[in-house]
Structures are given as C-alpha cells and as structure tokens.
Amino acid sequence: MEIWMQILVNGILTGGIFALISIGLTLIFGVMNIINFAHGEFLMISMYLVYWMNVKMGMDPYVAIIFIIPIMFVVGLVVYKATLNPIIERSELFTILMTVALMILLQNLALMLWNADIRSINIDYAASAIGTENIRFGITKIASFAIAIGTAIGLMIILSRTWIGKSIKATSQNRTAAKLMGVDTIRTYTIAFALGIATVGIAGAALAPIFSIYPTVGTQFGTASFVVVVLGGLGNVPGAIIGGLIIGLIDSISGFLLPVGFKEAIYLGVFLLVLLLKPNGLFGQGAAGGGR
Amino acid sequence: MSYIKSIINNKAKLFLTLIAAVAIMAMLVPASAGNAFIQNMIIMMLLWAGLASAWNIIGGYAGQLSLGHAGFFGIGAYTVVLLAVKLEVSPWLGLIAAVFLAVVAAVIIGWPCFRLQGPFFALATVAVGEVLRILAINFSDLTYGTNGISVKMEFGLGFMLFREKWAYGIMAIAFLALVLYAVKKLEKSRLGYYLVAIREDQDAARSLGVKASRAKLTAYMISAAFTAIGGVIYAQYILYIDPDSVFASALSMQMVLMTIVGGMGTLWGPVLGAVLMVPLDQFIRAYFGGSVHGLHMVIYAVILILVILVIPRGIGPTLSDWVKKYDKKAESEGDRI
Numbered sequence: 082m083e084i085w086m087q088i089l090v091n092g093i094l095t096g097g098i099f100a101l102i103s104i105g106l107t108l109i110f111g112v113m114n115i116i117n118f119a120h121g122e123f124l125m126i127s128m129y130l131v132y133w134m135n136v137k138m139g140m141d142p143y144v145a146i147i148f149i150i151p152i153m154f155v156v157g158l159v160v161y162k163a164t165l166n167p168i169i170e171r172s173e174l175f176t177i178l179m180t181v182a183l184m185i186l187l188q189n190l191a192l193m194l195w196n197a198d199i200r201s202i203n204i205d206y207a208a209s210a211i212g213t214e215n216i217r218f219g220i221t222k223i224a225s226f227a228i229a230i231g232t233a234i235g236l237m238i239i240l241s242r243t244w245i246g247k248s249i250k251a252t253s254q255n256r257t258a259a260k261l262m263g264v265d266t267i268r269t270y271t272i273a274f275a276l277g278i279a280t281v282g283i284a285g286a287a288l289a290p291i292f293s294i295y296p297t298v299g300t301q302f303g304t305a306s307f308v309v310v311v312l313g314g315l316g317n318v319p320g321a322i323i324g325g326l327i328i329g330l331i332d333s334i335s336g337f338l339l340p341v342g343f344k345e346a347i348y349l350g351v352f353l354l355v356l357l358l359k360p361n362g363l364f365g366q367g368a369a370g371g372g373r
Numbered sequence: 374m375s376y377i378k379s380i381i382n383n384k385a386k387l388f389l390t391l392i393a394a395v396a397i398m399a400m401l402v403p404a405s406a407g408n409a410f411i412q413n414m415i416i417m418m419l420l421w422a423g424l425a426s427a428w429n430i431i432g433g434y435a436g437q438l439s440l441g442h443a444g445f446f447g448i449g450a451y452t453v454v455l456l457a458v459k460l461e462v463s464p465w466l467g468l469i470a471a472v473f474l475a476v477v478a479a480v481i482i483g484w485p486c487f488r489l490q491g492p493f494f495a496l497a498t499v500a501v502g503e504v505l506r507i508l509a510i511n512f513s514d515l516t517y518g519t520n521g522i523s524v525k526m527e528f529g530l531g532f533m534l535f536r537e538k539w540a541y542g543i544m545a546i547a548f549l550a551l552v553l554y555a556v557k558k559l560e561k562s563r564l565g566y567y568l569v570a571i572r573e574d575q576d577a578a579r580s581l582g583v584k585a586s587r588a589k590l591t592a593y594m595i596s597a598a599f600t601a602i603g604g605v606i607y608a609q610y611i612l613y614i615d616p617d618s619v620f621a622s623a624l625s626m627q628m629v630l631m632t633i634v635g636g637m638g639t640l641w642g643p644v645l646g647a648v649l650m651v652p653l654d655q656f657i658r659a660y661f662g663g664s665v666h667g668l669h670m671v672i673y674a675v676i677l678i679l680v681i682l683v684i685p686r687g688i689g690p691t692l693s694d695w696v697k698k699y700d701k702k703a704e705s706e707g708d709r710i
Contacts, residue, residue, distance in 0.1 A: 116492040118440075118499070167682055177438050177495050178633065179681055185626060186674035192667030296667075300622075304503060307496050315492075343511060349504045356485045356493055 083215045088333050090216055096329020097226035098291075101284040102302050103309040103321040104233060105277035111253040111316025112273040113169065118180040121303025122187035123278050127153055127285025128294045129195060135202050135289075142202055143224060146286045153282025157275035169270060184299075191296035200294045225287035232283050233322055236276070240318070249273045253316055304345060305332070308352045314362025323363065410655075412538045416610065418651040419545035420603060425631035425643030426552040427599035432629060433638035434556075434565060435592045436572030437487075438495040441502025443624035445475040445597040447509065449604025450619040454522050455515070457532075464533035468605050475601035476594045483593040487586040490575060499622075506620035521615025524608060533609050541610045548606055549644070552599050556640055559595075568592055572638070600628075623670065627654075630673055634680050636687030645689045650676075 106120045117123075127149055134140040134148070164183060168175050210217040240246040248269045251259040260266050292298065309328050313320025328348070335347045355362070424446070431437050452474055453467035462470075482501050486494040509516045516522070528534050535541060559565040567588040570578035579585050608614050631650050636642025650673075657669040684691045 110492075116496060118495075164678060164682070168685070171685065172436070173492065174436055174438055175681055175685060177492060178629070179678065181440060181626070181629070182674045182677040182681065185670055186678070189667035189670035189674065193665060193671060196666065300503070304500055307500065311493070311496065340511065343507070345500075345507050346504050349500045352497065352500055353485055356489065356497065360489050360493065 086216050088337050092330035092333030093326060094222040094226050095332055096326035097229040099305055099309050099328050100322040100325025101229035101232055103306040103325055104318055105280035106306050107310045107316055107318055107321040109274055109277040112249055113270045115176045119183035119187060120281060121299025122184050123281045124285045124302055125299035127282040128289045131286045131289040132200055132202055132294050142286055142290045146283055149282045149286050150279050154275045154279040157278030161271050161274040188296055202290050204290055221290045228287045232280055245272050305348060308348045312355050312362055314364055320362055320364050414652060414655050416541050416545050418647055419549050421651050422644040422647035423549040423552045424603040425628050425647050426556055427596050428628040429632045429643045431593050431596040433632055435568040435589050437589055439498045440495055440625050441498035442600050442628050443620050444502045444505045445600035446604035446624055447505055447620035448475045448478060449601030450608035450614045453605045454524055454608050454614055457525050458522060464609060471601045471605050472598045475597040479594045479597035483590045487589045502622055502625055506616050509616035509620055521613055524612045544606055548602060564588060630677050634688060636689035639689055642687050642689045
C-alpha cells in the first residue's frame with residue numbers, strides 16, 4: 082500500500098514537471114497554430130544555461146530563474162522574428178518544418194559546443210527529502226512542482242489581466258476577428274512565442290537540479306509534452322496542467338510495473354488512444370484539429 | 374530510332390537515362406571501379422533518391438508531414454535480416470514480409486491520424502519513429518538490442534548478397550526506377566489528383582466528394598512500402614544493422630530534407646535533392662566527421678531553414694522557372710530583331 086502511495090506522490094510531482102514544460106507549447110499552439118517541435122530543445126538550452134551559471138558563477142539553479150526568464154524571452158523573440166514570422170502566412174507544413182529544422186539545429190549546436198558528455202548540477206540539498214518514514218518527498222521535486230503551479234498562475238494572470246494577454250487570448254479564439262478589432266496580430270504572435278519560450282526556460286531551471294543534462298535531453302521531455310498537450314487539448318493552458326498530472330501518474334506507474342525503456346511506448350499508446358477517442362483532448366469541444 | 378527521339382523529346386526520360394548511364398559508367402569505368410569512396414557515394418545517392426521519392430508521395434504530393442519514415446526503413450532492415458538469421462528465410466521472401474509489415478504499420482499510424490486535420494499526423498509519426506527505436510533496443514531477445522545484428526555471409530543472387538559493389542549499384546538503380554515509375558503513374562492517376570487537391574485545400578476537396586482519409590492512407594501505405602524496400606537494400610549492402618543506425622530520426626529528417634531542397638511534390642525534386650545532398654554529406658563526414666560531432670546536421674538544418682525562407686518550392690522548380698523565363702525573354706527579343 083505504502084509503495085502505491087509513494088508512486089502516487091512521485092507521479093503527481095513528476096506531472097508538475099510535465100505540465101510546466103507543456104504550458105508554453107500549448108500557448109504557442111493556441112495562438113498561432115504552430116506545433117513547436119523545437120520545444121524540448123529550448124528546454125535543453127535553458128538547462129545548459131543554468132548549468133553554466135552554476136558552474137562558472139556558483140549560482141543556485143533556483144536563483145538563476147530570475148535571469149533565465151528575460152534571456153529565454155529574448156531568445157524566443159529573436160528566433161520568432163528570424164525564422165517563423167516570414168513564413169507565418171504560408172501553409173502549416175512550412176511552419177512545422179521550420180520548427181523541426183530549429184530542433185535539429187539546436188540539438189547539434191549543443192553537441193558541437195558542449196559535446197555529448199552527460200553533466201549534472203551538484204547542489205548540497207539535492208538529495209534531501211521531507212515527509213514521513215514511508216513516503217518521501219524530494220526537495221527538488223517539490224520545488225519544481227511549486228514552480229510549475231506558480232508559473233501557471235502567473236501566466237493565467239498575464240493572459241486575463243494585461244492588454245497583451247487579452248490580445249493573445251482574442252487571437253487564439255479567432256484571429257480574423259481579433260485583427261478586425263485592431264489587435265496587432267504579428268506583435269501578438271511574437272510576444273506569445275517569446276512567452277512560451279520563457280516558460281519552458283523556467284522549466285529548464287526547475288529540471289536542471291533533478292535530471293542530467295546532455296544535448297538530446299529535450300527529445301525525451303519533448304515527446305512527453307506533445308502527448309500532454311494533445312491530452313489536455315491543443316491550445317488549452319489549464320488542460321495542459323491536468324494532462325501533465327495524468328501523464329506524470331502514467332509515467333510513475335508504468336515505471337514501476339514495466340522494465341525501463343518502455344515508458345515512451347506507453348506514451349504513444351495513450352497518444353493514439355486519445356486521438357481515436359477524444360481528439361480534442363479530454364476537455365475539448367468543437368471541430369477536430371481546430372484552426373485551419 | 375524512335376525510342377531515342379522520344380527520349381530526347383521527353384526531358385524526364387532523358388534525365389533518368391542520363392543518371393542511369395552516368396551511374397553505370399562510374400561503377401564500371403576502371404578509374405572509379407576501384408575507388409570504393411566514389412562507388413559507395415553513387416550507391417548511396419541512388420538509394421537516397423529512391424527513399425526521398427518515396428517520402429515525396431506522402432509528404433510532397435499529399436502534403437502530410439511524416440517525420441518518422443525511419444520507422445519503415447528500420448522495419449524493412451530488421452525484418453529481412455532477422456528472418457534470414459533466425460529462420461534462414463531468403464532475403465527475397467524477407468523483402469515481401471518487410472513490405473507487408475511496413476504497410477500494416479502505416480495503417481496503424483495513419484488510420485487514427487488521417488481522420489483529423491491539424492498537426493496530429495506529424496506528431497504521431499515523430500512518436501512512432503522514436504518508439505520503434507526504443508522497442509528495437511529493449512526487445513533484445515529478438516533484436517539483439519544495441520549490439521545490432523550482422524547479415525549472414527552467404528553470397529549470391531539467391532541470398533541478395535554480393536561481393537562486388539556494382540551489383541548493389543544495379544539494385545539501387547532498379548529501386549529508384551521502380552519508385553519513380555510509381556510516382557509518375559501516380560501523378561496522372563485519380564489518386565494523385567485527389568492527393569494534390571487534399572494538399573491544397575482539404576475541405577474543398579472533401580466537398581467535391583474526395584474521400585480524403587482513404588486517399589491519404591493509401592498514399593501513406595505506398596510510401597511506407599517503398600521505404601521498407603530501401604531499408605532492405607541498405608541492410609544487404611551495409612551488412613550490419615543496429616537500432617541507432619536504421620531507426621535513427623536523422624534518417625527521417627534526411628528524407629524530408631532532400632525532398633524539400635530538390636522540390637516537394639515534383640517527380641525529379643527528390644532525385645535532385647539526393648544528387649546535391651549525398652555528396653555534400655559524404656564530404657563533410659570525410660573531412661570533419663571525426664573531429665566535430667554534429668557539424669553535418671548543423672549544416673543540414675541551416676540549409677533547410679534557408680530553403681524554407683528563400684526558395685520554399687525547392688531548387689528544381691525554382692531553377693526551371695528561371696530557365697523558362699530566360700527562354701521567353703530570349704524568344705521575345707529574337708522576335709523584335
């Protein structure tokens with residue numbers, strides 16, 4: 082029984098991590114109909130940034146978040162303006178392809194610059210845990226869960242309270258109508274993309290103390306976040322959080338029951354099931370696939 | 374005589390004949406016959422031209438972005454080698470089994486995805502490609518895991534295994550010709566027109582009575598079958614396979630890249646892409662391969678980004694437009710004089 086409690090706790094904490102990674106992905110999709118295949122790679126870049134800040138300057142990974150947010154926001158701005166903005170009006174095929182090209186580029190740039198070594202951040206409190214004798218809560222996992230909740234709340238406040246947040250929401254609901262109401266859609270796309278990259282940057286900082294860092298680390302989390310986002314409904318931010326928790330639980334349970342390495346196969350099973358039964362996600366309505 | 378005339382009049386036939394002639398001569402001419410590097414490059418060029426053309430059916434004509442074609446390639450390679458090693462089945466029968474399995478896999482992936490619009494198909498193909506690689510690593514009782522498998526060394530036509538490189542050259546030419554013939558037929562078939570209509574506007578095509586999901590699924594099955602054949606030829610040529618070489622996502626990306634660079638949705642685009650990219654790839658690997666890891670993929674990505682931004686239709690169609698424009702200009706100037 083206790084082991085199942087522990088699995089449940091682990092699942093929910095891991096789910097928070099998945100949710101945090103997926104929020105930005107679903108935000109970007111909701112606004113501009115782009116599946117950002119390079120999402121996991123932005124996570125990887127952020128993890129490396131946090132790692133170097135820690136190694137070169139002795140900065141605590143959680144303190145690094147203060148710097149990561151503006152850095153990744155600017156990275157998002159520049160990447161969007163240089164690669165996606167020129168082709169945003171073209172067919173979906175080209176925008177997807179562009180993010181795939183970015184994925185290959187970032188992954189292999191990381192390989193060139195920092196080689197394939199597996200690195201990890203050593204902080205003295207990483208191994209400590211709280212809880213009862215039987216159920217343990219790892220400090221770093223609790224921290225990342227709290228960061229996930231905080232980021233989600235922050236993002237939702239931005240979306241509902243600020244002018245740019247409202248334009249993002251309006252554009253994701255109906256881009257033509259938003260344009261007619263005087264929303265600068267190009268600016269909205271740019272900000273939404275940069276916000277999405279900034280949130281995945283936060284995720285990178287939250288993950289860096291827990292997981293090893295290597296050039297392809299993004300693929301593993303990227304695949305999971307695609308499943309989370311489809312499960313929660315493409316473009317649905319609260320849905321991504323619920324989806325993240327579900328995938329976290331599935332991850333934790335299948336990790337206990339099945340041999341290592343089969344997790345991804347389980348994700349795919351869930352993914353195909355969702356596509357078959359509820360293609361708009363668990364809470365979705367309306368036409369399948371939305372948008373175009 | 375009339376055949377020669379028809380070749381000269383038909384640019385496509387001329388191009389194919391030229392490629393075949395150059396390839397065969399380069400394989401047999403003494404100067405290069407001994408040069409393993411050049412022979413290998415020609416075989417790879419032909420094989421990749423075939424693979425990119427196979428991807429072009431679903432990606433270029435139907436406009437459905439498959440990012441996991443390495444899955445079918447790997448299914449082809451593993452089926453033929455495992456059947457030969459474990460059950461002593463002839464690779465020629467293995468080839469049929471490989472095609473069958475790839476088509477089944479295509480149905481399993483395509484059937485749920487093609488009923489939906491949006492990016493679901495692209496997402497699913499990435500996931501499936503990755504999962505097949507993971508399964509090939511973890512089902513080590515069957516696949517020998519990361520150790521990989523060597524092809525059984527029994528040479529001869531019956532074993533589809535040859536000591537001479539030119540035999541593989543001929544196999545690759547036959548493969549490319551088969552795929553191109555199918556694409557050519559497809560272009561002028563009802564299915565081909567359906568696919569282009571779906572690519573341009575699926576809702577409009579549906580409203581005119583095109584069964585979009587069925588057309589896309591058929592195209593995907595055809596594309597998967599050819600990709601599996603490519604995988605079989607690769608395995609019989611390289612003589613060793615492991616999950617990270619035949620299920621690598623880089624393979625899927627290369628098929629996409631070559632098609633985009635050459636020209637999506639055109640008969641000759643993927644061939645042009647392979648003719649340009651394979652030598653580039655081989656030279657980069659030869660010069661930097663050992664020292665700078667990841668460099669050739671960085672160059673790939675940069676080329677892909679530039680092509681999408683500057684000449685999204687690919688080099689082939691863009692060039693032929695220039696030529697046409699130039700021709701017209703020359704003609705009209707000629708009229709004035």
